[in-house]
Amino acid sequence: MQDTTLLQLITDDIAPAQHLLELLQAESIALHGRDMLEMERILAQKQALVIVLDQHGRRRSQLLASLGLPTNRNGLEEVARHSSVGAELLKAGDELTALMNDCKAANEENGTLIQLQQIKTNNQLSILNGGDTPTLYDSRGSTSGKARPRPLSQV
Incomplete structure (x- = not known):
C-alpha cells in the first residue's frame, strides 16, 4: 500500500x-527581453508550483521516514525491492x-542572468550619476570629477 x-x-x-x-x-x-509584466506573471505561477512541489516532497519524505527508511534514493530503492x-x-x-x-x-542560469543585469544597471546608474568615471566628459569638454553628483540633464 505504501509503495x-x-x-x-x-x-x-x-x-x-x-510546468516549472x-x-x-x-x-x-x-x-533577456527585460519584460517585467511577463516576469510578474511567471513569478506568480512559479511560486504556486514551488509550494505544491515542496508540500508533495515533504509528504514523500514523511512516508519514507515512517517506514524507517532514508528520505533519498536509497529509501526509494528499498521500497522498490519489496514492491x-x-x-x-x-x-x-x-x-x-x-x-x-x-x-x-x-x-541557477536565470539567477546568474539577473546578477549580470544588476551589475550592468548599477554601472549605468553610476555613469549617469557621475560616479568614479574619469574618462567621461561633461558638457564643457572636461573630465567629470570624482564623487561629484550631476543632474541627469547634464550627463
Whole structure:
C-alpha cells in the first residue's frame, strides 16, 4: 500500500515539475527581453508550483521516514525491492529527479542572468550619476570629477 501511495505522489509531481521547467525557460526569455509584466506573471505561477512541489516532497519524505527508511534514493530503492510496482517506482523517481535537476540548473542560469543585469544597471546608474568615471566628459569638454553628483540633464 505504501509503495503505490509513494508512486502516486511521485507521478503527481511530474507534470508540475515539467510546468516549472517550462516557466523557468520562459523566465529566461523574459529576462533577456527585460519584460517585467511577463516576469510578474511567471513569478506568480512559479511560486504556486514551488509550494505544491515542496508540500508533495515533504509528504514523500514523511512516508519514507515512517517506514524507517532514508528520505533519498536509497529509501526509494528499498521500497522498490519489496514492491510489485518497484520498476515503475524507480522509473518515476528518476524522471522526477531529472526534471528537478533541470529546474535547478535553469534557475541557477536565470539567477546568474539577473546578477549580470544588476551589475550592468548599477554601472549605468553610476555613469549617469557621475560616479568614479574619469574618462567621461561633461558638457564643457572636461573630465567629470570624482564623487561629484550631476543632474541627469547634464550627463
